[in-house]
Amino acid sequence: MSSAFFFVLNCCVLTTLTDGFSLSNCTIYFPFEYSGHLKVLCNRMGYWKTPSPLPHNTVNLDISYNAIQRIAEWDFIRLSNLIILNISHNRIHEIHANALSDLTNLEELNLSNNKITKVTSNLLNGLANLTHLRLDSNYIETIENQSLATLSNLRLVNFTDNKLMHISELHPLLRVPHLEELYLGENGFLVFNSSDIPSAFFGLKKLDLSRNPLTVFKMTENIFPDLEELDLSSCFQTNTSNWFILDKAFLNTVKTLNLSMNHFEENQLGYIMQSFASVNWMALDNLKGFKVETVLEKACSPSLRGLHLEGNQLSVLNDCMFRPCALLNALHLRNNGVSRMYKSSFDHLVNLTELRIQKNNLMQLNDTLQVLPNLRVLDLHLNSIQNLDCSDFANLTQLRQLYLHKNQIVTIKACVFKDLGNLEELILSSNRMLTVSGTFKHGPLNLQYLDLNNNKLSAIRRNSFKALDSLRTLHLSDSQILNIYPYAFAGLINLTDLHLASNKITERTLEKHYVFAGMPNLQSVDLGCNYISYNTQEELQIPPFMHLSELRVLKINSQRRGLNYIPSNFLKGLKNLQVFYAGNLNVKNLHVDTFSCTPKLALLDLTSNNLANRNALPSRLFQPISGLNKITLGRTHLKSLDFLVGANLSNLTILRASTNDLEFINQTIIQSLPQLKVLDLQNNSFTCDCSNAWFIDWAVKNNKTQVLYLNRYECRYPLSLSGKSLAAFNTESCNVNYDFICFIYSSSIVILTLVISFIYHFLKWQLVYAYYLFLAFINDKKRKQTLNQLDFQYDAFISYNAQEEPWVLEELVPKLEGQHGLRLCLHHRDFQPGKAIIDNIVDAIYNSRKTVCLITHNYLKSVWCSHEIQVASFRLFDEQKDVLVLVFLEDIPMHQLSPYYRMRKLVKKQTFLRRPKPGEDTRAFWQKLKMAIESKEDMKDRQILSGKDEDDI
Template structure:
């Protein structure tokens, strides 16, 4: 359905325009796979919406409207969204949800209403949501939950009501009647009493219950209300010494495997009873207990079934040799943030089954061989301590260790013997230390290491074969060091290395000059050398391209060089035949050589953002022709003035184009048509011209059903100045549309109308038009004559106007009578017209050089063109001079009705003196006498005599 752009701008500032089978978004973002399936993920978060955006694409399956300013949800907000599966409306200001507002969401599975201002769950709130499985109402103002409000949610598995104002379990009856509920979160409410008698019946199926941060003073279970419960969180619940804990039968909580009692105040005399309530617990958290006494608590807590124990924030500054004796069966021990300063060699003697040990964020300075007694250890976390040195024996006997975390310590040097026994180590994190060199550190392995992180250290050089023994290494992180020199074969031996990170060092083009720097690493897939000091002075070919050995490389990042790369040599990417992603942003590049990508035929993503591509020839169509598979390009903040280079670039597979923050003014139809698979277009913050030159783009942006123009309503006009700052979407492109159908209609209608008018005039007004034509010519000639001469002396007494067929009568009778007998001087065509002069000029001269004009009227005279000219000129003289200068002589009988086509003639006959030639047999003497008198009439004679309308 076609709508004007102005309409959609007014409608909600807009949002979305839904077409029959497509979509169009202005302030939201769509995420979908490259192979479009029709299922949309729509993100409208952080857009300052004050109501639900509408209309929304009907095929949306995931909708995020979080972090806006929506106050309520109306009944019509989600109509037609039956395909929706995930809905996130969290972090708004919703206080009211109308009944049945969600009823159209029949396929909804996840609903997030957290962080709003909802006070009550009404009976019809969730009506129609039969498929809902996850519900979040945490961080609201819930005080009441009406009965039967959860009755229709038969598939509900997860409910979060944390951080509300619920105070009594009786308010949860509707929730506790959900048949298949598995996880229920009730933390940080106002429950002071938890009594099983407040729950109507056993709640089968519930596996996880969170009651943390409630001010409980009573915890009583007189019935087995949670027969399937596996996880119970009671952290920060018991803050008084008088807390009443009563479990009628310890078998009631026999199924609980994980319990969290952290940050409570538990009396020693209560501890034993509480621990007996969880006979089968395997994982327990006792973090931050008030008045924690390690030996007593651990003696009570470490049951034969316990396998995991959290003891964070308990101020265990010293780990003595008998502290963990009761916990011999532990597999997992967390001692984070206890201020541990010292460990004894025998501190972990009894924890031979320990698999995971975390002592992070403490004050350890050395290990003192304390870990040798843990042969089964697989995860060791020692980060955020103050360790400076590692001895060769610190990790002796830890042959099963898989993950070792030593980051954020103060380690300076690492001897080659430190990791010699860690034959199964897979991950080693040494970042954020003070390591100066790795020369010799990994001479003996570990041979199975897959990830080595040395980021943020003090390394200055990578020498040849430094990592040769790490032939299983897949990821090597060396970013944020001071690496300047990289020797040939520095990474040789890393035959399985796929990811190499060298960002934020001091690497220059000289560091990469030797083509063997990356030799011996045939399987690298990703290389990051961004934020270094690589720079080239020209685009000339390099003698030794730096990546010639990296034929398997897929991702290369060279962006943000600290000295500005300026130029990319034409063969800089030589050897990268499988490169797919190339990041070259923020390099101050002014242009690219046309052969730059001739070595990377499989490139699919190109980032050239934040460069200086102000020249129109900086990017040419030929540059892109070798990379026809490109499907994403980023050109933001590059000073681009035009995208015309895309027209002939042959980028038929491009799906995402980002060119925000440029100087683009016009987007023409050819550019868009050259990108047939375009799905996402981002042109924010450009210098758009708001006139008809952009009308096609504006119209297309709203009507397209395959491409989304990101944040369309944020596009502003820059030109003309009168519209600067106005929304591009508000420009009415409809006014620019040329309706060719309408023009053709008007044109054809005009032709038909003119044809009819001309036919009508020709048939009914032919002679009037002829008369008007000659009248006009006479008028012109009369004016011309006046300009030439104003004299009153006449050359002739009369000009005789007649038709050629009357010439015998004129010569035989008229001339002899008037010239011979009466001595008058007549002007005749054949005798007195000047040869070679225009006929009309001769007529004018003859009339104005004669005292009178005599028109001999016959039928032939009326049909003659020249006779008409003569009588018209004479008429003008008559009307202009107001004197008796015209004499009409009818030589034939012409009835008045036959003069109708000759309007002027008829008018003259009615007003002017005229004579009728005698018929044969009649006396002619009177006729000639009257004619002589008419020709001799003086200029000052009475008008009544001249214009009598009768015979003289």
């Protein structure tokens, strides 16, 4: 299977979580062979603090490129499985002493590009398994003595681009027993003196001191006994630099040396080179003030095998230049302005296997390379080569890789590559080639990778690649190809990847017989960004892919005129197709038989089409491809996902439908996708009401499907919630428990029945009384609206027990009516016959200015007297006026009033009168009673109504 197919599938599979998808802003990946270990990506999400909670089985966590300022003590708790942690490119200036202590299995820690100023003794506690530590691009000035002492497995430390000023500050690194790589570039070291380091860095293999402003490099002790790679580029910028190595053997172990972009004196350069007698690879780019010949005389030792000479202004490669470097295997001459090479320029480099002369001014090769029979890699890209002669690559029988892209080549003769029998990779992109007809007539026979992108081929003729039967990948994109002749690719029996994107291919090109014939093992075809277009879904007479039964990946996306329709048999013959890219084609619907010939389809991309019609994707469309693993429907104007319900996509794990017009996601849709692992519905028109309540709860709480970037989902409707977060919508009010409601309903009926029965048997008369009280309340309201409150029929209603009637008739009535002229309302005299008693009581109380209650023991026991006092009390409460007069005709102690709650309450709040005992003077009693009935406020009201002033009274 092609590498392209593996890449596609590996990029598509994501994870399930054992403890829920709480990270709505993160993406969580896992490999095909899922072992429970997660890779969590939270980079570039705008976090101000570490996201939480994190899945406990995370092994790789990336929270880089955020705005985190501090790491708190509990930020990484429960993450004992973490192996790789990337917190780079934040604003971290503070890390709690125990923040990393739980990461016992951590191996790689990246804290680069933050604002850390000090490596404290507690910062890295507990990281016993740490192997890689990156603290580059911070503001570190101090490394505390014990800060690295516990890191027994540390192999790599990077302090590049910090504020370290003195080599003595590196003492804590000596406590790391197995340190192999140390990066100290771009700090502020002025002096490197071995005496400032108390002991040797045993085991250190690579040291980077580049871009430090060194004025002194002095070694009097061998502090790097195992050093193999040393980078001193851009360190010595003045010719006054002091270089001293006490013993030439100190740096004999160094195999790779970079002295680029330095400024040495000529005699000093020779002295320096003597210190590196065993170097086999050296970079001397952009040296200042030297002739290259002089540099090579001093640099090319018998051990040197690789030399990098970029940017040294070598306009001409003469025949003596490389004589001191006869044993070289690799020579890099990038960006030197080389415009001319002699035939003898490389005469002495017979062992050369790699030659890179890219980005120069070469226009022709002039047979200069024939003397390099062992050459395996030749890079000539970014030159100005126009023509290649048949002898230019003669004798290069061992060449494996040839890079000729970005030149000015127009045509290549068949003889040019005839001697390159072992060539495997050929790059000819970005030239001006008009044709390849005959170019590969003689091979190269073992060529496996051919790139012809960005040329001007216009047509691919019959048998153009017939001799390339070993070819596996062929790039022909962006080459203005309009015509492809039948059998154009015949002979490519091992080709797996064919790229024809961004050409001028039309549907007519594909109508020809045998356009793709001769490629029985082809697994991937890219036809994107062409001019293929159809006006109907009707069957094609000649389906274009009939001969590609092994094809796995087909890309036809972004046709420049819009594909418009996909014919129903367009994919006929692709019985092994697994990936189909059909995005941005202006397709409005798909025929139900579109995928009837592709039963193994696993990935379908329909991005950026116009599928607004509800019948654009019928459920039957997906039934032949029940094994579909991923479908992408972003920017397709979808209004519903209901088509998935009957689609039988039981194996679908990834569904992307972002930037559509979806308003509702119901439970049926999700339940129809039992294997769904990833759901992406960003930028849709969600309605925030109870119709989406189930989806919101499921998206937040489920631990099987990751809803990507859930906190970015916004409400569009109703308008009052537009722009609000969908996940923040309160769904509790939407949760209706019908079982509970039925229980409450039935229980309420039973309880209501019991209550009604109880009331009927025991409280019937109290209910009748309450009814009349309610009538009194209604009557009171009506009276307030229709009557003048001061227009009373009686001055007082006399409430008394029948046993007190003799005293009322013999004494009270004569005194108040006869002597004082008051109008009294009495039961036996003034109640209307035939009218309900309670109605008469209410009318009497509300038609009287005051109610006078004559209280005795019998009065308290009387039911009707109790009614009268309650109605009077209600009026007192309602009007908030002095409308009640209490007269005690008998002595009743307070404790005897306790059973009569209402009366006891009135006595506590109202002033009352007592009837004089026999033999006492009664005049004061009658006068007070008369004044109580005719209160001062009532008198004022009478005066106003009669038009009298207060002085006239």
